[in-house]
Amino acid sequence: MTPKPHTSISAAPVFDIHTHTQFAYCAQDVTAEAVIAKSREKNLAGVAITEHSPQLYCLRDDFWCAKHLFDQKLWRSPLHSRMPEFRREIFPLRSEFVSIGFEVEVDSCGDLVILDEDRADAEFLIGAVHWVNCDTTGLTPAAETLAFMKTCEQLLAGGVDILAHPWRYFGRAKLPVPKELYTELADMLAATGTAAEINYHTNAPDPEFFAMCIDRGVKIAIGSDSHNMSEAGEFGGHLETLALAADGKDISPLIFTPPQKLL
Numbered sequence: 001m002t003p004k005p006h007t008s009i010s011a012a013p014v015f016d017i018h019t020h021t022q023f024a025y026c027a028q029d030v031t032a033e034a035v036i037a038k039s040r041e042k043n044l045a046g047v048a049i050t051e052h053s054p055q056l057y058c059l060r061d062d063f064w065c066a067k068h069l070f071d072q073k074l075w076r077s078p079l080h081s082r083m084p085e086f087r088r089e090i091f092p093l094r095s096e097f098v099s100i101g102f103e104v105e106v107d108s109c110g111d112l113v114i115l116d117e118d119r120a121d122a123e124f125l126i127g128a129v130h131w132v133n134c135d136t137t138g139l140t141p142a143a144e145t146l147a148f149m150k151t152c153e154q155l156l157a158g159g160v161d162i163l164a165h166p167w168r169y170f171g172r173a174k175l176p177v178p179k180e181l182y183t184e185l186a187d188m189l190a191a192t193g194t195a196a197e198i199n200y201h202t203n204a205p206d207p208e209f210f211a212m213c214i215d216r217g218v219k220i221a222i223g224s225d226s227h228n229m230s231e232a233g234e235f236g237g238h239l240e241t242l243a244l245a246a247d248g249k250d251i252s253p254l255i256f257t258p259p260q261k262l263l
Contacts (some may be wrong), residue, residue: 033192127160
């Protein structure tokens with residue numbers, strides 16, 4: 001029997017591992033303070049502020065054209081960085097309830113797009129494939145799929161704690177999801193100790209993939225990926241997917257929560 005979706009966070013407390021702020025170029029009406037307040041109202045176990053590090057380092061147009069993936073100067077230079085302002089406004093919000101992380105990418109040199117000093121002050125990193133880190137001009141769908149897998153491999157090798165929205169890349173690229181590679185990616189996550197994120201922001205996570213992750217002992221992160229306030233604190237679909245993937249197993253030890261920095 002297909003389990004009914006959970007509708008009450010209070011019945012199954014969730015730590016929202018992935019939210020955005022007023023600093024995001026892709027933000028709609030979110031602010032860090034409002035996300036935190038709604039998370040408390042929804043009786044969440046906690047919330048993480050995880051802004052896009054490349055958006056904090058780069059100009060809007062350079063980010064949306066993915067130029068930062070191919071020119072390290074764009075994200076390593078302080079010239080256009082908003083990170084100091086972000087740190088001044090957001091880092092003081094850290095508490096026993098609020099964690100601070102970053103959503104990072106991997107550039108064409110294989111480096112995570114995060115400066116060492118910012119990585120050191122974050123509780124964890126979420127790795128995301130918004131673009132594959134090579135020129136996709138003329139690539140066949142099969143070659144683009146291989147490029148996606150290589151990008152994932154480089155993210156995991158870089159030491160991210162969570163892989164954001166696995167497989168969402170294909171929907172946005174208007175390509176079929178390569179389900180035949182579910183096992184390979186689940187094995188990669190298990191080998192590197194990286195969590196897989198259940199994420200419904202412009203995404204439809206497949207319980208079949210998460211069942212494979214659970215079978216391998218891969219931790220599961222639950223993230224709203226809130227870009228607007230209607231997404232914050234809403235986890236009905238996430239918990240339904242989790243229940244389907246778990247198939248009756250007690251997977252509470254596998255639910256990812258971040259380590260806390262000393263306050």
